[in-house]
Amino acid sequence: MNLLPHERYCDEIVLRTEALRAAVRGFDLDAVVPTCPEWTLRDLAVHVGGVHRWVGEIVRTRAVDEVPDERVPQFTPEGEDPAVLDAWLAEGAASTAEALREAGPGAKVWSWSWDRSAGFWARRMAIETVVxxxxxxxxxxxxxxxxxxxxxxTIDEWLEIVAFAQASGDDPGAAELRGAGRSLHLHATDAPGAEWLIEFGEDGFTWRRAHERATVALRGPLTDLMLVFNRRLAADSDRVEVLGDAALLDFWLERSSFG
Structure with a gap:
């Protein structure tokens, strides 16, 4: 799988945070986030900013073990002022991107994943912020x-994460993504070559970029496919089309929610 350049991921952490800040700015911070109903908009912003700063500390210190939240400087913003929250988000994204650029993608650091490098975290933080x-x-x-x-x-990385969750045996939902003879096809209608085939087997699932018939197909604009795949857009939305066994798509979405 071809990754984007490390510098691009670092840039996107800042750019996606700017876009998130623009959406939040001036809106009711107590509004419930419909896609994460356990959070308010303030909770969402604090989560994003806190994760950025946590990763920044891991990378800056070249941590070999997980860093507790309480060891992360300014892990949460001070007070309730929306302007303080906005500045805190901006500063955290910029600081983390700077730490990642300075480290370079090959720097060895702790991560929860199969890839213990700063490059993993640059990609993870960019995509975390995308979603x-x-x-x-x-x-x-x-x-x-x-x-x-x-x-x-974003779709590629999520498939890698779900596959990792299944292989590690630590996620009961991912462990159920198996059953020979079934497959799921994602087909972007506005981006040539943006297609994925997920094939279920007795031991789990595999995936590859391919255009092939499947048990169920999800078709639509690439961004909308990504949003459905990340459970940010309902699969029955009129922005996408489901062809075939819709229950299999639901089966995947219900069990691919690692973390």
């Missing part, structure tokens, strides 16, 4: 768009 930018946009009812290569990489 939570969507949460903010949906809450504030503002438009949301994503560059095709970044939207496609």
């Amino acid at each position: 939570h930018q969507a949460d903010a946009a949906l809450t504030a009812k503002v438009s949301y768009a994503m560059a095709p290569d970044l939207a496609a990489d």
